Amino acid sequence: xxxxxxxxxxxxxxxxxxxxxxxxxxxxxxxxxxxxxxxxxxxxxxxxxxxxxxxxxxxxxxxxxxxxxxxxxxxxxxxxxxxxxxxxxxxxxxxxxxxxxxxxxxxxxxxxxxxxxxxxxxxxxxxxxxxxxxxxxxxxxxxxxxxxxxxxxxxxxxxxxxxxxxxxxxxxxxxxxxxxxxxxxxxxxxxxxxxxxxxxxxxxxxxxxxxxxxxxxxxxxxxxxxxxxxxxxxxxxxxxxxxxxxxxxxxxxxxxxxxxxxxxxxxxxxxxxxxxxxxxxxxxxxxxxxxxxxxxxxxxxxxxxxxxxxxxxxxxxxxxxxxxxxxxxxxxxxxxxxxxxxxxxxxxxxxxxxxxxxxxxxxxxxxxxxxxxxxxxxxxxxxxxxxxxxxxxxxxxxxxxxxxxxxxxxxxxxxxxxxxxxxxxxxxxxxxxxxxxxxxxxxxxxxxxxxxxxxxxxxxxxxxxxx
Ligand code: PEP
Ligand code: MN
Numbered sequence: 196x197x198x199x200x201x202x203x204x205x206x207x208x209x210x211x212x213x214x215x216x217x218x219x220x221x222x223x224x225x226x227x228x229x230x231x232x233x234x235x236x237x238x239x240x241x242x243x244x245x246x247x248x249x250x251x252x253x254x255x256x257x258x259x260x261x262x263x264x265x266x267x268x269x270x271x272x273x274x275x276x277x278x279x280x281x282x283x284x285x286x287x288x289x290x291x292x293x294x295x296x297x298x299x300x301x302x303x304x305x306x307x308x309x310x311x312x313x314x315x316x317x318x319x320x321x322x323x324x325x326x327x328x329x330x331x332x333x334x335x336x337x338x339x340x341x342x343x344x345x346x347x348x349x350x351x352x353x354x355x356x357x358x359x360x361x362x363x364x365x366x367x368x369x370x371x372x373x374x375x376x377x378x379x380x381x382x383x384x385x386x387x388x389x390x391x392x393x394x395x396x397x398x399x400x401x402x403x404x405x406x407x408x409x410x411x412x413x414x415x416x417x418x419x420x421x422x423x424x425x426x427x428x429x430x431x432x433x434x435x436x437x438x439x440x441x442x443x444x445x446x447x448x449x450x451x452x453x454x455x456x457x458x459x460x461x462x463x464x465x466x467x468x469x470x471x472x473x474x475x476x477x478x479x480x481x482x483x484x485x486x487x488x489x490x491x492x493x494x495x496x497x498x499x500x501x502x503x504x505x506x507x508x509x510x511x512x513x514x515x516x517x518x519x520x521x522x523x524x525x526x527x528x529x530x531x532x533x534x535x536x537x538x539x540x541x542x543x544x545x546x547x548x549x550x551x552x553x554x555x556x557x558x559x560x561x562x563x564x565x566x567x568x569x570x571x572x573x574x575x576x577x578x579x580x581x582x583x584x585x586x587x588x589x590x591x592x593x594x595x596x597x598x599x600x601x602x603x604x605x606x607x608x609x610x611x612x613x614x615x616x617x618x619x620x621x622x623x624x625x626x627x628x629x630x631x632x633x634x635x636x637x638x639x640x641x642x643x644x645x646x647x648x649x650x651x652x653x654x655x656x657x658x659x660x661x662x
Contacts, residue, residue, distance in 0.1 A: 222252045223458070223462050232484075235454065236347075238366050247369060247371050247372055251375060257447075260467070260473070262476055263471055263500045264499075266477060267528075272318075274561040275559070279313075280606025281607060282325065283607075285325060285329060287329065287352070288327075288328075293377045297612075298381055299613070300645065301324065301613040302324070304645050304648050306443065309322050309399075312655060314656060315658070316659040322443070324385070326385065327381040328448075328475045331452040331453045332350055332351040332452070334350060352373070355367065368455075371459075374456065385447070389445055397440060403649070404420055404424070407420040410624075416653040448478065450479055451495060454494055457494060461473070471499050477501050477532075478498070478502055478503075479505060480495050485504050487518065492521060503531070503563070504532075505568070506535045510549060512552035516556055519531060523558070531560045534608045535564060537569045538589065539585040539589040542589050550562060563607065565608040569589065570585040570589060576632065580641045582620055583622040583643070583647055609651070612644060615644050618636070618637050618641035618644070622647040
C-alpha cells in the first residue's frame, strides 16, 4: 500500500486508486455534541447550512484513512526523536490564490526546505502542508468597524469574503462546498506535482544551489549546500537507487475549526470501522478553541486521525496533561502533537514547565514549534507583521529548552508562501516596515516569503546539526 501523495519506489502505480476500494468509507452519524463551540460563524440561514452539510456528507473523501495512519506512524517517529516535522503553508488559503503557480511555488518551497532540514537533522523530515483545507480563521472579534460602519469579521473564505461590504461579509454556507472543491483540486495538483518529477531530489537541490549562489547574502549557506552536493554525488556513485530520490510524501493539514464542515467530512473507515475526518490528514485545534470541555476537543477526540493542539503562553501543565488524557488515552505514538507558540520573549520561560511535566507523566507526544503566532505585532502603518529575527529566536529557544530537558525538538510549524511577498520584515533581503505595503497579500497573518523560508531552513538546519 502506498500512501501520502508520493511514490514509494516500485509501488508508484498503487499510489492513488488501485487500493482505493480498501479505503471506501461510509458517512459518520456521530460526533454531534452539546458542548459549546467557540468561533462558529453566525450563519443567517440555518436551513441552507443544513442543506450544504447533507450534500457534503455524500461526497467522496479527500484523503484516505490509510494515509492518515501512515502519517500517524511517522509522527510517532517524530515524538521519539527519529524524524523531524516540517509543517507549513498559508495562514489562510483563499479561493482566488489557489492557482497552479501559487500551489507549485508553495510545494517547491516546502521541498527545498525539507532537503536542507534533512541534511541538518540526519533523520527523515515529515512534510505536512497547511494546504488543501486551511480556509477558516478564528478571530479575536466577531465584528470589524471601519469609518463608523460595523460588519461581521472576515472568518476565512470558508465563511465569507474579505471585501468590506455587507454582502461579502455575510456568512454563506455554499462556500463550504467551494472549500471542498478547491481542496480537492489542490490535492489533485499536489499529487500530480509530487509524482510528476517536480519532487526529484536532484532538481530540488539544484534550486537550493541557485538560492545560495544567487545573492551575496546567502553565501553563508554555501558550505552546507556543497556538503549536500557531495553527499548526493556519493550516494549516486554508490548506486543508491535514483527512484528513491523521487519519493516524496506530502500530507495535508488544517485547523479543524468549522465543526459542521469537519463532521460532514467524517466517515467510518471500512477497514477498521472507526471514524476518520477525511478533509485532511492531520487536523489541529487552535489556541482559541482548545478548551477542554469545548466542542473542538470533543471532535478531535472522536476521530482517529493524528491530531495537534496549539499551546500558547497561558497553557498550564495541568491543561496539557488533561489534553493528553482526553486525546491520547491509549498512548498511541504519533496520535498527539503539541504545537507551542509562545513568542520569542517567553519560550524559554513558558515552555519548560509544560515539557517537564508532560515528560514526567510518561506521555510521549511530538513537540513542534510554531515561531509565528507569538511574534505578531502591528507596524506603524497598521499592517500586521513579524520580525524574521524573532522567528529564528523562538526556534532557537525551543531547541535550548529541549536540549536542557533532554527531550526532542520535533519540528517547526510555519506560515509561509512560495511567492515573493513583503509581509514579514528582516532576513538577508533586508525588508523593513516601510516595505510592507509593496506586496502585502495575505488574507490573514503575515507569512515568510520564499527567500525568508529558505533562509530559515538553513538556520534551523544549523541548529539541528549542532544538537
Ligand atoms: C493559525 O495557526 O493561523 C492560528 C490562528 O494559530 P493559533 O491558534 O495558534 O493562534
Ligand atoms: Mn495564522
